[in-house]
Amino acid sequence: MSALSLKGLRKVYGDVVAVDGIDLEIPAGECFGLLGPNGAGKTTTIEICEGLTEPDGGEVTVLGRHWDGDERELRERLGIQLQDTQLSEKITVRETLELFRSFYAQVRGVEEVIGLVQLEEKRDARVGTLSGGQKQRLALACALVGDPELLFLDEPTTGLDPQARRQLWELIDRFRGTGRTILITTHYMDEAERLCDRVAIMDHGRVIALGTPRALIAEIIAEHLVEFSAAEGEVNEAVLRTLPGVSAVKAQNGGWQLEVTALHRAVPELLTALERQRVVLSELRTHSATLEDVFVKLTGRHLRDE
């Protein structure tokens, strides 16, 4: 049974179509990522799923229920972390969790949740004194204290430093390990690759690609990228295309980019071919293709351009 099912979801603000016909099925136990640049419609989509925004069209089924009529029951079973909630600054971590805990019928212990998000040392600190990462962990704790079956996380690591992000990823991983379902939005590709079983790449309110991170990379781009620049000599593009394991060739920024499936075979062949053309390299780089590359390939834009 699906934990979350969206059919033909639409949302329009004035003359801006924020969500333009989205269909998704997220099975129970999956960690699913909505990936895309700012303004792609991720937050609108997740807030419709959370029952905080009314869709203009389409059908939303959450844990087999609908927001019309089953709201109270659904609220008991969901954990929600919004993008930009500021919790009350004068209240301590423990007091904040006691407050959120008091709303739910089925709960986890305050101390247990504090331990889960590693805020033991900040238990009696006021929220106003916490760092950005600690605040996000507290927000996660508030979402977990009602023992949710389905967890919604809207850009949980935006604005955090790398260490705080990694720490939060570990916490999300641990929750995943308990077999609950997660829907997470992010504009960080590495985050989606690291955390999600499947991702939907969104742009302009539509899903433009859907699958596991590895499958998307393999399907849309060959798995590796080789980039080089020539200091001397003319590069013969036609020859590059015939090299074994090379699936695409593109000139970019005064250099060249090759999509490659078998790096270990393609690179020696490339170097031999360039030597034959008397090309002297000024630069040679390879990297594994990421979801970022997938997005660039699909839209011609970078994720964080917007």
Next chain:
Amino acid sequence: MSDARPQRPRTFRERALSQLTLVRYREFLREPEAIFWVFVFPVLLAAGLGLAFRNRPQETLKVGVLDVAPGALAVRIALEKEHALQPELLSDSAGMRHLAAGDIALFVVPHSATEVTYRYDDTRPDSRTARLLVDGAIQRAAGRPDPVAESDSLVHQRGARYIDFVIPGLLGMNLMGSGIWGVGFAIVDARKKRLLKRLIATPMSRAEYLASFILSRLTMLVLELIALLGFGLLVFGVPMRGSWAQLLLICLVASLSFSAIGLLVASRVRTIEGVSGLSNLVMLPMWVFSGVFFAWTRYPPAVQPFIRALPLTATIDALRGTMLHGMTWPDVLPQIAILGAWLALSFVLALKLFRWK
């Protein structure tokens, strides 16, 4: 997948309403400025006003006598016999200057032994008093007989002083300020910080959320009452002639009405600037008209019905009536009815307009 979750047994402290109310207290008590404005400021204001307007022993009134006038000296001697007057001889220009500056209450210009002119501003109460005293002294000195024997019996009555008048006024103003501002500010702050949205994403009952504001207001009310009334009663000996139960009930209804008005003010506003402007706009007419510092009966009769319909007017009238005049239930019923109407109207409207997201 489990379905409907059964309610768990909870202690009183673990209940949502208790937790929400506790958070309200904590937020308030951890805000030193708020404590100052709610508890310390009204007491300081009362103390200041009490000192400024304390009833002093009768003051002497300074009056001038034109020095070059015929018989000026004789007039001065006559005036000196009236111990409430303090006459001095002044030139014409100095006299007019002192009169304009309010240094003297009246300027006497004798023309002859049988004719005199009084220069004074008849809109100034002390000038009118001086006019009576001066004229009496001059007429008596000129031989006017007083056919009725007189004697004074002085009564200094508690309850008739300005401090007695102003303490119920300040109490009403405080109830209004902390109700409208306290509730309005906290709600708009939560909306602005998206905390309101986060809260309604939980199974929290919206009615309990709003109720927590009113509950915390009511407990805070007791503290405000103790601070301001305790001060007035102990330091200035302000009288309490009616029943305490009645006073408490008036404060309770007033506090609920003002909280409901605060809720209404905050129902759609998104910014702190917006809510502070709107609250001031709502409170301003009441500061001016409702008789905090002086009786609203000074306003023209045509506007008095509107003034009486204001919630602060009703509050202050009922408080004053209870404390100073010992009014009983039937006397304050109209005021309580006005407050009840404001409460019902504001609350219903606020619930209709309230924006949670």
